[in-house]
Amino acid sequence: MTTEILPPLPKPIAPRALLMISGIFWVYVTLSDVLYADSMQALATLYHADLFSPWQIRVVQHVLLLPPLLACYWASSRAGWGMPRGLPLQLLLAVMFAVLCYPAMMLAIHLCTWYYLRRWALPDMGWPSASELQATWKASFISFFLTYGFGAALVSGFNWYQRHRDSELRGAALERVWTTARLTALRMQLSPHTLFNLLHTIRGQINPEPEIARSMVVQLADLLRRLLSASQRDFSLLSEELGFARMYFELQQQRFGERLTVNLPDAGAQPALWVPSLILQPLVENAVLHGLAGHDGPVEIRLEVCPSPDRLTMRVVNTTASAAGCAGEGIGLSNVRERLAVQFGARASLSAHRAGPASWMAEISLPVLLEHAPAAAGGTP
Amino acid sequence: MKAIIVDDERIARSALRECCEAEPDLEVIGEFARAADALEAIHLDPPHLIFLDIEMATMSGMQLARALDPATAPLIVFVTAHDHYAREAFEVSAVDYLLKPFDERRFRTMLARVRQRHGANTAAERRAAVEALLGQLQRATRKVAESRPRILADGGGRMQMIDVAQVELLEADRNYVRLRVGKESFHARTTLRHAEEAMSSQPMLRISRSCVVNVNHVREVNRTARGDFILVLSGGTTVSSSQGYRDKVRAHLERLMI
Numbered sequence: 001m002t003t004e005i006l007p008p009l010p011k012p013i014a015p016r017a018l019l020m021i022s023g024i025f026w027v028y029v030t031l032s033d034v035l036y037a038d039s040m041q042a043l044a045t046l047y048h049a050d051l052f053s054p055w056q057i058r059v060v061q062h063v064l065l066l067p068p069l070l071a072c073y074w075a076s077s078r079a080g081w082g083m084p085r086g087l088p089l090q091l092l093l094a095v096m097f098a099v100l101c102y103p104a105m106m107l108a109i110h111l112c113t114w115y116y117l118r119r120w121a122l123p124d125m126g127w128p129s130a131s132e133l134q135a136t137w138k139a140s141f142i143s144f145f146l147t148y149g150f151g152a153a154l155v156s157g158f159n160w161y162q163r164h165r166d167s168e169l170r171g172a173a174l175e176r177v178w179t180t181a182r183l184t185a186l187r188m189q190l191s192p193h194t195l196f197n198l199l200h201t202i203r204g205q206i207n208p209e210p211e212i213a214r215s216m217v218v219q220l221a222d223l224l225r226r227l228l229s230a231s232q233r234d235f236s237l238l239s240e241e242l243g244f245a246r247m248y249f250e251l252q253q254q255r256f257g258e259r260l261t262v263n264l265p266d267a268g269a270q271p272a273l274w275v276p277s278l279i280l281q282p283l284v285e286n287a288v289l290h291g292l293a294g295h296d297g298p299v300e301i302r303l304e305v306c307p308s309p310d311r312l313t314m315r316v317v318n319t320t321a322s323a324a325g326c327a328g329e330g331i332g333l334s335n336v337r338e339r340l341a342v343q344f345g346a347r348a349s350l351s352a353h354r355a356g357p358a359s360w361m362a363e364i365s366l367p368v369l370l371e372h373a374p375a376a377a378g379g380t381p
Numbered sequence: 382m383k384a385i386i387v388d389d390e391r392i393a394r395s396a397l398r399e400c401c402e403a404e405p406d407l408e409v410i411g412e413f414a415r416a417a418d419a420l421e422a423i424h425l426d427p428p429h430l431i432f433l434d435i436e437m438a439t440m441s442g443m444q445l446a447r448a449l450d451p452a453t454a455p456l457i458v459f460v461t462a463h464d465h466y467a468r469e470a471f472e473v474s475a476v477d478y479l480l481k482p483f484d485e486r487r488f489r490t491m492l493a494r495v496r497q498r499h500g501a502n503t504a505a506e507r508r509a510a511v512e513a514l515l516g517q518l519q520r521a522t523r524k525v526a527e528s529r530p531r532i533l534a535d536g537g538g539r540m541q542m543i544d545v546a547q548v549e550l551l552e553a554d555r556n557y558v559r560l561r562v563g564k565e566s567f568h569a570r571t572t573l574r575h576a577e578e579a580m581s582s583q584p585m586l587r588i589s590r591s592c593v594v595n596v597n598h599v600r601e602v603n604r605t606a607r608g609d610f611i612l613v614l615s616g617g618t619t620v621s622s623s624q625g626y627r628d629k630v631r632a633h634l635e636r637l638m639i
Contacts, residue, residue, distance in 0.1 A: 233528070235542060347540075
């Protein structure tokens with residue numbers, strides 16, 4: 001499943017891109033070589049010497065060299081630069097290409113004279129001497145070796161850039177997959193705990209009060225239905241979230257009767273703000289659990305919602321047994337903290353602390369999330 | 382009122398019968414485990430009211446309801462565990478909708494509406510019944526809109542929730558996905574794939590490697606000389622299909638036109 005969501009691993013450069021980069025580079029090299037040779041030739045005529053071949057010959061030489069160049073760059077992009085094979089292979093390719101350049105020049109001279117004179121002969125300059133041949137071969141080798149190097153750098157650079165970009169995309173996708181998986185896992189952790197506690201309560205009611213047990217089953221079904229639909233979404237409306245808390249408290253009140261007093265804001269009177277689905281659930285559950293623990297007196301739970309223009313603060317306050325110690329943060333609270341961090345980074349926070357001698361407070365603060373209102377009406381189908 | 386119960390589960394039928402027996406004006410004249418048997422019985426001795434389960438093995442409750450003549454059909458109350466049939470139920474002019482599990486209180490609330498509808502003899506009474514039905518339908522529609530996923534995205538310097546039905550276009554943009562809504566654009570920190578998944582309730586069409594269009598928002602389709610498609614979206618944005626996706630886009634658009 002994971003591999004399906006991720007983009008493919010970085011691949012070496014595509015043949016089309018290679019062809020394009022090498023082609024443009026080679027046109028540039030041809031032009032600069034021809035222009036350079038022409039201007040040098042103008043200088044050489046002052047000494048009545050034919051040092052540089054005419055431009056037609058140069059162009060033919062570069063055209064002849066294009067296929068070996070492409071082959072070398074293709075091999076080079078496959079070989080890479082990794083040690084121990086990479087660097088020697090690259091050097092070998094460069095030398096192979098550079099060695100070919102002088103023979104290509106000779107071939108070009110033959111082709112051109114054949115084309116212009118309709119016979120297979122050398123121009124009037126005659127055969128160069130051995131020392132001349134050696135000197136020109138060396139000059140051509142060095143010049144084309146360097147040129148090849150520039151092109152190879154260009155191709156490798158593009159290749160590297162592409163790989164880097166692909167791996168960055170892959171990294172982002174990985175992060176997202178991980179986040180989604182974690183969110184799903186976190187949400188799933190919330191429900192079973194609640195469910196089994198309530199099932200146990202209902203089981204206890206079946207014999208003494210079948211009527212109440214029946215209505216509790218219906219309430220639990222409503223709660224589960226909401227839980228299910230909320231867990232399938234990342235965000236819910238604040239009013240839904242409060243409705244959910246109300247259902248949960250109603251069920252718990254059946255359980256604890258007079259001991260539990262709950263103060264809830266009116267769900268219907270809330271502005272249309274969005275909050276992460278089920279973000280209040282662990283706080284509400286903790287308030288009931290810790291509020292009732294360690295004593296048998298009455299417990300009061302108060303849920304407050306304070307929206308400001310840019311921040312929404314939600315607070316769950318419960319009375320506790322005055323002697324109750326400060327236990328470590330439970331799994332519920334750390335879940336909430338983690339979810340807020342994943343979705344909002346530093347823009348949201350959760351704090352849980354003692355708010356008086358016999359009361360405990362958990363507070364979530366997050367950016368106000370409004371539904372985007374479309375500018376023009378009639379956009380919604 | 383004469384009523385029949387159609388449900389393939391015995392215990393579910395008896396729970397419903399128990400509820401009916403507590404009502405003096407309700408008389409259960411038949412219980413059926415199979416929709417086909419019920420259909421036959423309805424033709425022989427038409428009841429006033431049917432309690433109908435939707436998901437049954439051979440013939441579904443929805444099929445049974447469609448097989449009835451709307452002019453003479455009895456009042457139908459769907460009894461089901463799934464709440465996503467609400468809109469479909471109103472299409473076959475069900476009078477009400479009872480979610481399993483239910484208790485006596487909900488059963489009586491439902492029955493009050495059925496009685497109102499059954500006893501609607503004057504024009505005013507009938508209008509009131511229709512209005513109640515419309516109200517229910519509106520609630521169901523709103524619920525669908527509210528349960529549509531929202532995407533959290535940055536735009537105009539703050540985080541906003543975007544209804545997927547309003548998103549016209551998704552575009553991959555480095556580590557972000559750009560959402561186009563009307564003339565505005567937003568950034569969501571997600572991948573194109575994930576955003577597309579969140580948009581699954583909408584008819585989405587991929588037109589290039591980095592671009593997915595919500596077909597509901599396509600206002601105009603043009604073609605270039607090369608055969609690529611140019612789509613104009615409701616917000617005025619223009620996007621064109623890439624060569625690789627040209628055939629897929631054409632196939633999709635042709636299907637839409639039929």
